[in-house]
Amino acid sequence: QVQLVESGGGLVQASTSLRISCMFSGRAFVSYSLGWFRQAPKPGKEREFVAAISFSGATTEYADSVKGRFTISRDDAKNTVYLQMNNLKPEDTAVYYCAARANPYGSTVPDEYDYWGQGTQVTVSS
Numbered sequence: 001q002v003q004l005v006e007s008g009g010g011l012v013q014a015s016t017s018l019r020i021s022c023m024f025s026g027r028a029f030v031s032y033s034l035g036w037f038r039q040a041p042k043p044g045k046e047r048e049f050v051a052a053i054s055f056s057g058a059t060t061e062y063a064d065s066v067k068g069r070f071t072i073s074r075d076d077a078k079n080t081v082y083l084q085m086n087n088l089k090p091e092d093t094a095v096y097y098c099a100a101r102a103n104p105y106g107s108t109v110p111d112e113y114d115y116w117g118q119g120t121q122v123t124v125s126s
Contacts, residue, residue, distance in 0.1 A: 002026040002115040004098050009120030017086045020120055022098030024079045030055060033106040034074060034081040035113060038094035038122075047097065051083060052106025059105060066092075088124045095119040 008020035024032070035052040039045060051072035052061045060072055071084040081098055099113035107113065 002032075002100055004100060004115055004117035006096065006098055006117045006120035009096065009122045011123045011125065012088055014090055014124055014126050015087055017084070018088060018122060019082055019084045020096055020122065021083075022081045022117055024081070024100060029079040030076050031102065032100040033103055034072075035099045035101065035106045035108075036072060036081075036083045036096060037099060037110060038092075038096045039119075040091075040094040047110050049108040049110070050096070052108065053081065054106060055104045061106060061108065063108075085122070088122075090124045090126045093122060093124050095121050 003025045004022050006020060006022045012018050033055050036050040037047045038050050039047045049063050050066055051070055053072045053074055057074050062070060069087045074081045097119045098117045100115040101107060101113045
């Protein structure tokens with residue numbers, strides 16, 4: 001069974017940077033595409049797509065709201081996917097979740113992922 005464990009969240013000031021990580025275990029990491037999603041602490045706010053990376057790492061995709069500020073990457077030797085977040089804004093405050101999909105390419109749709117982590121809180125103060 002695949003397990004995903006996020007780490008690296010915290011409280012930061014606006015305009016600064018943070019890198020969060022997600023360690024994958026249980027299956028062959030290289031067979032999975034990975035995604036990052038987030039859910040803001042607001043009533044009715046659904047989990048939204050942030051970024052995805054293909055099984056090879058060659059293809060990435062970003063939400064418009066983070067394009068140019070966030071970078072997704074993967075280290076197959078460490079079975080880990082990262083999300084480098086630069087120029088953070090208060091509206092980036094959310095619980096960030098990583099997800100794994102048994103498909104060569106990621107997706108923007110949460111239901112198309114097979115496994116999820118428990119999430120890590122990122123809070124950006126103004």
